Amino acid sequence: MAYLTRKQLEDMSFKYLGENIKISEKASLYDPDQMVVGDNTRIDDFCVVSGKVSFGRNVHIAVFCNIAGGTEGIVFDDFSGLACGCHIFTQSDDYTGLALTNPTVPNKYKKITKGKVVIGRHSIVGTHSVIFPGVIFSEGCSLGAMSMLTKSTRISHKRVVHRVRL
Numbered sequence: 001m002a003y004l005t006r007k008q009l010e011d012m013s014f015k016y017l018g019e020n021i022k023i024s025e026k027a028s029l030y031d032p033d034q035m036v037v038g039d040n041t042r043i044d045d046f047c048v049v050s051g052k053v054s055f056g057r058n059v060h061i062a063v064f065c066n067i068a069g070g071t072e073g074i075v076f077d078d079f080s081g082l083a084c085g086c087h088i089f090t091q092s093d094d095y096t097g098l099a100l101t102n103p104t105v106p107n108k109y110k111k112i113t114k115g116k117v118v119i120g121r122h123s124i125v126g127t128h129s130v131i132f133p134g135v136i137f138s139e140g141c142s143l144g145a146m147s148m149l150t151k152s153t154r155i156s157h158k159r160v161v162h163r164v165r166l
Contacts, residue, residue: 083127
């Protein structure tokens, strides 16, 4: 995989650009001036990243991911990541049939849901999963392959002890 050079990255005018960043030459980034990219972040081939997005430290985005930050924004906390083929949206049309859909239709005829998305520290999203607007994916969570997440997660902070019988 060929990565953009430091100079190429700097020329894109990111809002913030950390150290040791690896972004594939085959990734597409729109509105990099709205993006924060923390140290040791890696974005692989054929990813599309757009809008307001903040990558913490040691974040990995695998091939074929779509990260649509829009105006609401997506936050990837430290050590989080997406497996291949994931999609994250901060905006979605209403597909119930009660409004029109698609980007060519004026907003007054559409019903749009918007919401910031947060992927917590040490959290991983399994291959081909989809996350919808307004979801907070809590610290330390993992989402199985081909899942659809429409509501925020919570983690109990109770300590779990497993005993093994010998």
